[in-house]
Structures are given as C-alpha cells and as structure tokens.
Amino acid sequence: MKKLVFFLAFCLSPLAFRLSPTAQAQFNTDRLTAIGRNALYFDDYVVSIQYFNQVIKLKPYLYEPYLLRAIAKIQLSDYQGALQDLNTTIARNPFQPGAFYTRGYVYRQMGDYVAAEKDFNDALVFSPENKTYLILRADVLSQQQRYDQAMADIDFLLRKEPRSPNLLFEKGVICMQKQDTACAHDYFTQTTLVDSRNPGNWSALGVVDMMLHRDSDAYRHLSQAINLGSKWAGDYMNRGIVAYHMNNYRGAVADYDKAVELAPKDPQCIYNRGILRHELGDKNRALQDFNKAISLNPEQVEMRYNRAVTLIELQQWQEAIADLQTLRARYPNFLPAYSLEAQAQTALGHTQQAYALRQEALEREQHRNDPTYVHQGADTLAPNTDMQIAKAQTQRRDRRKEFSARAAENQDEPLTDEDQAYDSNTRGSIQNKNVAVMNEPNITLSYYRPTSSLRQTHYDHYCVDEFNRLYLLPSPLRLTRDDQTLTADLVNYHFEQINRLTIRLQSVAELDLTHQAALYFSRAMEFALVQDYVSAIDDCTQAILRQPNWIFMYFARATWRYKIIEYQRISGGEKTEMDFEIMFREYDYITSKQPDFAFAYYNKANVLCLQREWEDAIRNYTLAIAIDDDFAEAYFNRGLTYIYTDRIEEGIRDLSKAGELGIYQAYNLITRFQ
Helix, strand or coil, X not given: CHHHHHXXXXXXXXXXXXXXXXXHHHXXXXXXXXXXXXXXXXXXHHHHHHHHHHHHHHCCCCCHHHHHHHHHHHHCCCHHHHHHHHHHHHHHCCCCHHHHHHHHHHHHHCCCHHHHHHHHHHHHHHCCCCHHHHHXXXXXXXXXXXXXXXXXXXXXXXXXXXXXXXXXXXXXXXXXXXXXXXXHHHHHHXXXXXXXXXXHHHHHHHHHHHHCCCHHHHHHHHHHHHHCCCCCHHHHHHHHXXXXXXXXXXXXXXXXHHHHHHCCCCHHHHHHHHHHHHHCCCHHHHHHHHHHXXXXXXXXXCHHHHHHHHHHHCCCHHHHHHHHHHHHHHCCCCHHHHHHHHHHHHHCCCHHHHHHHHHHHHHHHHCCCCCCCCCCCCCCCCCCCCCCCCCCXXXXXXXXXXXXXXXXXXXXXCCCCCCCCCCCCCCXXXXXXXXXXXXXXXXXXXXXXXXXXXXXXXXXXXXXXHHHCCCCCCCCCEEEECCCCCCHHHHHHHHHHHHHHHHHHCCHHHCCHHHHXXXXXXXXXXXXXXXXXXXXXXXHHHHHHHCXXXXXXXXHHHHHHHHHHHHHHHHCCCCCHHHHHHHHHHHHHHHHHCCCCHHHHHHHHHHHHHCCCHHHHHXXXXXXXXXCCCCHHHHHHHHHXXXXXXXXXXXXXXXXXXXXXXXXXXXXXXXXXX
C-alpha cells in the first residue's frame, strides 16, 4: 500500500513531467517505462503519456514507448495520434504482432476495414491462433460483407472452445449484420443456454424477437435481462415498445420513464416516450419530450413530424409549419407533410399557400415512380417516424472495451471488461467528460503558477529570468496561463501592497530610473492581480518610460489591454479597432526585439481569433510552435481554429498533440469532432 501511495504521489508531482535534461539523464528509462505502464494499468492514461514522452525524448530509437503511448491514446479515443505512434513503432520493429493488431484496431475504428484486415493478417502471421486477433478480423470481414470468411474465423475458435458464450454471441452478431434474423435468433438462444446470467445475452435475443414480431417472447427475454440487473436504457426502451404493442400502456410508461432516467441525454429514448405520451393524450408533456429530443439531435429531422402533429393539435401553427418545411426539404416526396402544412396554413388564413401545397402533393403523387422528379440532393425515401428499437446492446459492444492492451503487448490474458469508477478529472475515459469548445486563455505574467500541471509547455523566457535575478520585485515573475483565481485573503494582501507601494512612490524622484521603473511595475502587477487593469496599464506605461528595454513589460501591458476588451465584450461595452491595433503593435514590437518570445505570437493569435481572422491566427500559432514545439496551448488553439474553418483532420491532429502534451480536455473534443 505504501508503494502505491508513493507511486500516485510521484505521478502527480511536477517533477515527474518537467525534468531538466541533467535530471532526465540520471533516470533509468526502463524505470520510467515501468511507471508509465503502471499508470496505464491503473487507467491513468494522461499521466502514462507523460512518462512515455520522457522516454521518447531520452531514447527516440526505442519502439516500446511509442506502442505504449499509442495504447494510452486509443483508450482516450485519439486514433490519429495513436496511428502516428504505431507507424513509428512498426518502422522501428516490424516483428511485433501486437503492434500490427493495435494498428488494425485503429484502422477499424476509423472505418478503413481494408487496412485493418491487412494488419490483422500480419499480426496472425506471428500469432496464428490468437483469439483477439481472429475475432476482430472476423468483424472487419463482416463489415466488408464477407460473412462466410468471418464465420470461418469464429468457427476456427469454436472448435477449440465449443461452449464459449462470447464466440456464440459473435456469430449472432455476424448473422445480424447479414440480416439473417433466424440465424441470429439461433445463436443468441445458444448463448443464453451457455451463459444464462449475462443480461446482454437476453437483451440481444429480445431485440431479435422484436424484429421477428414475437412480442410475448421479446417481453419475456427483455424482462429477463432487466431482472438480471441490466442498467442499459435500451432494454427498458425496447420493453416499453413491446408493452405498447401489447396494449400494456401503464407498463410502457413505466419502462420509458426508467429508460429516460438511465439515459437522460439519449434523444431516441426521449422521442419514443414523446410518441407514447402523445398516443395517451398527454400532448403537452409529449411536446416537452419532442423539444428535448430535437435539441439533443437537431440533425434527425424525422423527429419533427410527430412534433408538428402535436403542435397542430395544440394550435401552434407557425411552429408546426417550420418543422414541416424542414421535413419536406429533406424528404420532398413525404406527402403527409404537405397535407399537415396545408392544414396549418388554412388555420392561419393563408388559403393560397394551402392550395399550392395540396397541388404540389397531388403532382408528386402522380410522379411518384419518376426518379427525375425530386429536388437534387434531397432524400427521396420516406422518413421513419415510428418508435425506434435500440438495436445494439452498447454495453456489450463498447469499442473501447473491445481493445485488449495485453494483446497489444503480446500477452495472453485479455483485459477484463468490467467498468471502472474514476474519481479524478484525469483518470479513465476522460474523453467522455464533456468540455466547452473554447480556446485556451492568454499567457500572462503573475507571481503565481500552478505546480501540479501535466502540461509540457515551457513557461519560461530568459528576459524574465534575467529580470528576476535583479530581485527588484517582492516575488519572482512567472509566465503562466491566465486562469488563476486568488483567494479572498490573497486579494486583501495585494490591496495592502498597493497602499504600501503608493506611499513609496510619493518619493520616487529620489530613486534612479531602474528602481523607479521597478516600483511602478510592481504596483502595476498588484493592480492586475486585483483586476484593476486600467491602473495596471497606467503604471506599466510609467515603468516603460523609465526602462524601455524591459520587453516583458510590453507583453504584460498588451495582455492587460486584452482583459479590458474581454470585459467590454462580455458586458456589452464598445470596443474599437484602435484597441486591437494598439495590442497588435505591442506584440509586433515585442517580437521585433525578442523574435523567440513565443508567448507574444500565441497571445496575438488569440486576439486574431476574437476578430475571426482565422488564417492570421493560425500563422501566429504556427510561429509560436516553431519556437517551442511543446507549446501545448498553441497546438490546442490552432486545432480548434482549424476545426472552425472546416479543416477537421488538421484540427484533430493538433488536438491530439495538445492531449499528448498534457491538455487532457483535448480528448473529449477529439471524440466529438472525429
């Protein structure tokens, strides 16, 4: 236990990630790799990446740290970043089956089934009977509709394990993919006989029963899954549909309420409950469900039909018309939408519009079989507006859990599929914890800097270090992210400092220019820490007049100007082009005097983003990265800027690098955008 506590304490220590070259050289890379692997085992994926980064910096010719880092990135759903590491792994050692397996898994996740199959084949050359490799090859073969070959792989394994419930389940899945429901029903039935305590087996069998319209069997099997402890909302949703078909409305309502409780952000689940409520005459609450479902998934326009029906019944004509027009744009041959919209237009007294809609519907009915009579690019199929079956037991087919890190490291025992509970912001599947899509803040000067950051950005510059060695301020200046929050006690302390410095400045003329500048800048820092940026800028200007060669003061002044503009933007105040021009000149002056001051390029890029000058922003982020290729915030913000301009692949590549460098929030954005 003591060893574990020491390990976790070391993981969270800044020394673990920000070692000087001298200190790094003293570390045994085998030890660093072992600690990183332990962090990977304990689901500390972000932490493990930092250790593998250190090993790669010390010994970039090794293949193992690239493979281990790729495994961590896969667990965070960063497939592009993992692919780059795996390509490097295989280039350094082309005889590792686990590396081919892992890359095949990544290709599979990215939808490149041909490349995935090739890598699984290469892995099987070295390990021809590996169960994990064969199951995943069967899956990609099935995705390519080569069902017989997929079945052959599973049958090969079944000859060795004829009563394996997992293998029987896989055969059922393949049957479902080839739309052979009778075959799927047979294998899922066998699965329940072999492993009757697994709710996922009964859930799958219940879904097939629904597809075969065997309502009583479906209800019984889904109930068995629920009685065995299923916490998957889809089981309740599906049983609710069956109960509805069996006229068991009270049971259907109870199941849908439970489904929404388990999955409050599942639009299909909420939409289905809305349909049920509408059928039972509870139109107002049905409308609430439709509104919620559409807000969660506005792209699924099929949901708008039932909302439009409900809106018409509630005589909310304009809202109904808006939904129906959206529906017709996607499905121009869906005639009920024309009839309903005509009804709403008539209620508003728009008889000409109603007549035109009925005429268009009649004309489309006459040309129903003419493929040329559609709007270009529109979907000619009729929308499915009924309740939707939850088709897959997601707990059973979770893509992250399918990945075996032990198989990737050529070990025999697979990882368990048990869910983990995480109590840290940086542990486990952090890509599933939603974060705001917003830029990282500016870099600023402060007396405070976080000491437990995972980030690899070098928050240092020699012009600040040289000034600190003069000991002219009460504390050393620190370059840091502008997201510090001070306690009430610290705020009071800085107000007291302002009063002391104001008294000292009354006799400033008695001092030489260097000490005068230091006093003014010291009070400017105090003003900035209590967020009086106007006074901070005034004092900083006085300091610059007395000591114009301290470049960092121009940087501080520009940063504080940005804070004023940011406040004006939030509070609705006016900001002029001159405000931005002054900042740009400040940053340009800094880089003309100190071309390697990366933070000036970075902050300028942030200002350009505020002005929506995306290309200039990207250019400045790129300049910052050229100076410090570990500048995590610059990668993160450039990645978002690429995404804002619809360059998704480049954006994800930068977000992957930002995540690798310690901005763990990037993994949630990668998951959402890819």
